[in-house]
Amino acid sequence: MSISIQNISKRFGDFVALDDVSLEVPTGSLVALLGPSGSGKSTLLRIIAGLERPDAGSVHLADEDVTASSPQDRAIGFVFQHYAAFKHMTVFENVAFGLKVRHRPKAEIRARVHDLLDLVQLEGLANRYPSQLSGGQRQRMGLARALAVDPKVLLLDEPFGALDARVRKELRVWLRRLHDETHTTTVIVTHDQEEAMEVAETVAVMNRGRIEQTAGPVELYERPKNEFVMEFVGAVNRLGDTFVRPHDLEVTVEPNGSTREAMIVRVVQLGFEARLELVGENGEQLAAQLTRDQVEVMELAPGQIVYVRPTRQTTFTE
Amino acid sequence: MRRLALRTIALGYLAIVLLGPLAMIFFKTFEHGFGAFWDAVTAHESIVAFKTTLLITAIAVPLNTIFGIVCGLAIVRRRFPGKGIVNAFIDLPLAVSPVVVGVSLFILYGRGGWFYGVFENHGIQILFALPAMVIATMFVSLPFVAREVIPTLREVGEEQEQAAHTLGASGWQTFWRITLPSIRWAVIYGVVLTTARCLGEYGAVAIVHGYKTTATLQVQDYYENFNQTGAYAVSLMLAVVAVIVLISMILIRPREVEAA
Numbered sequence: 319m320s321i322s323i324q325n326i327s328k329r330f331g332d333f334v335a336l337d338d339v340s341l342e343v344p345t346g347s348l349v350a351l352l353g354p355s356g357s358g359k360s361t362l363l364r365i366i367a368g369l370e371r372p373d374a375g376s377v378h379l380a381d382e383d384v385t386a387s388s389p390q391d392r393a394i395g396f397v398f399q400h401y402a403a404f405k406h407m408t409v410f411e412n413v414a415f416g417l418k419v420r421h422r423p424k425a426e427i428r429a430r431v432h433d434l435l436d437l438v439q440l441e442g443l444a445n446r447y448p449s450q451l452s453g454g455q456r457q458r459m460g461l462a463r464a465l466a467v468d469p470k471v472l473l474l475d476e477p478f479g480a481l482d483a484r485v486r487k488e489l490r491v492w493l494r495r496l497h498d499e500t501h502t503t504t505v506i507v508t509h510d511q512e513e514a515m516e517v518a519e520t521v522a523v524m525n526r527g528r529i530e531q532t533a534g535p536v537e538l539y540e541r542p543k544n545e546f547v548m549e550f551v552g553a554v555n556r557l558g559d560t561f562v563r564p565h566d567l568e569v570t571v572e573p574n575g576s577t578r579e580a581m582i583v584r585v586v587q588l589g590f591e592a593r594l595e596l597v598g599e600n601g602e603q604l605a606a607q608l609t610r611d612q613v614e615v616m617e618l619a620p621g622q623i624v625y626v627r628p629t630r631q632t633t634f635t636e
Numbered sequence: 637m638r639r640l641a642l643r644t645i646a647l648g649y650l651a652i653v654l655l656g657p658l659a660m661i662f663f664k665t666f667e668h669g670f671g672a673f674w675d676a677v678t679a680h681e682s683i684v685a686f687k688t689t690l691l692i693t694a695i696a697v698p699l700n701t702i703f704g705i706v707c708g709l710a711i712v713r714r715r716f717p718g719k720g721i722v723n724a725f726i727d728l729p730l731a732v733s734p735v736v737v738g739v740s741l742f743i744l745y746g747r748g749g750w751f752y753g754v755f756e757n758h759g760i761q762i763l764f765a766l767p768a769m770v771i772a773t774m775f776v777s778l779p780f781v782a783r784e785v786i787p788t789l790r791e792v793g794e795e796q797e798q799a800a801h802t803l804g805a806s807g808w809q810t811f812w813r814i815t816l817p818s819i820r821w822a823v824i825y826g827v828v829l830t831t832a833r834c835l836g837e838y839g840a841v842a843i844v845h846g847y848k849t850t851a852t853l854q855v856q857d858y859y860e861n862f863n864q865t866g867a868y869a870v871s872l873m874l875a876v877v878a879v880i881v882l883i884s885m886i887l888i889r890p891r892e893v894e895a896a
């Protein structure tokens with residue numbers, strides 16, 4: 319089911335959470351809302367869910383205007399950052415909740431819940447209470463609970479934000495695989511650009527209540543529309559008016575015509591990758607991304623003077 | 637040394653203010669043996685008084701429980717004008733002397749009062765009858781459920797309720813399946829406190845009771861008529877109920893912690 323958001327505005331007192339936002343989410347796609355905290359991404363998701371009312375604008379699910387309808391009439395599944403687990407219910411009862419309130423037959427509920435627990439790998443924990451689960455398990459339960467009612471739209475609000483890095487990566491891959499199988503229209507809110515780029519087909523970058531750019535991960539990274547997007551979707555160096563990604567900054571030991579001088583402050587080895595922190599001629603902070611081999615061949619070390627040259631740069635005219 | 641002194645002061649204070657009087661009542665009650673006590677407790681007036689107290693409690697507690705939950709939900713979950721005032725007014729019965737409540741009922745429902753005509757003209761007697769006693773008791777025991785429920789609702793948060801909504805639950809289903817179970821210990825705790833307050837109410841009811849008496853009023857009645865054994869016996873019964881209430885509160889507490 320497609321989602322169409324038209325000219326949505328929302329204020330909380332004096333704070334403008336959303337300022338005339340429009341977004342199209344085609345049926346079966348996975349879209350990420352990416353932005354810093356306070357950018358309005360969660361508010362937008364909650365408006366799609368019906369958990370907040372917009373001050374202006376409309377939300378359409380498929381071709382139906384649902385702006386005024388309540389969450390329980392929207393055929394959505396919502397996953398909360400802090401799980402929103404029903405603490406007084408077991409894992410089984412949590413997942414069964416949506417079916418129970420729809421008065422489905424008991425046998426059907428049992429079968430469906432066990433299928434879902436299987437899907438999220440919680441089969442053995444059906445009789446546990448949420449307090450007896452790890453964060454990752456709780457969130458998988460949250461996903462199973464949301465999926466139980468066969469939502470036409472799956473909405474995830476920073477679903478992996480409270481989890482540690484490894485569990486986060488696992489669930490990210492799992493979510494992507496799930497989407498490839500079910501093709502449920504999905505919107506995920508995140509402040510983690512890596513997560514957005516890895517999971518979503520389309521990323522809407524949000525800032526101060528507005529969408530700055532909506533594009534695929536590659537285009538977003540290669541052709542950011544403005545400084546904000548450029549800086550938000552990846553690390554960036556500022557050289558006067560131009561922006562250079564760390565991997566587009568060439569480092570050499572000898573100067574040549576177009577290079578500028580810089581001093582190495584720190585060398586960070588991250589497996590195959592190595593990061594250099596440098597200080598330029600005018601005291602500007604620079605970062606360069608190299609391979610470990612390059613660092614070894616050039617024998618780069620802190621305190622050393624090197625020469626840098628952008629191989630690719632971006633300038634915005636604003 | 638200092639700790640010992642503190643402990644002595646605390647326990648000494650408790651003994652003088654609380655345990656001493658209770659022990660005296662216990663002692664005095666059985667001064668003339670268990671038979672005298674039993675006769676006093678099972679005397680017709682005592683039985684009638686206990687029944688009235690129980691009836692009033694049985695009406696006031698459920699009503700104040702419903703009010704407390706609804707009021708707590710309104711204050712924590714909704715925005716409405718005058719919310720701050722409502723929140724402050726809930727505590728009024730704790731601050732106002734029960735006698736004042738009795739007098740105000742007198743003014744409202746008595747001859748020439750605002751509501752006198754409304755009921756009296758239809759043959760319904762409020763003042764000097766059960767209705768006024770119930771109203772007075774409800775007033776003084778009003779805050780307890782709300783005061784227990786409000787902080788718990790805040791602590792539990794709204795997310796579980798929102799999750800239930802997104803899963804298709806109606807407002808009513810969400811209340812019964814999510815909200816109420818998550819505040820159940822606070823409600824039970826509030827009910828226990830409300831019950832204790834209803835059983836012990838004296839001041840407001842004393843003004844509006846008429847010919848009917850409650851257990852507390854019966855104590856006074858016996859005492860004034862030099863039936864000391866009767867006064868002590870009924871007092872002891874009230875104290876025993878209070879102790880049962882206290883023990884049930886202690887039994888509830890650890891479960892409340894576990895639930896949170």
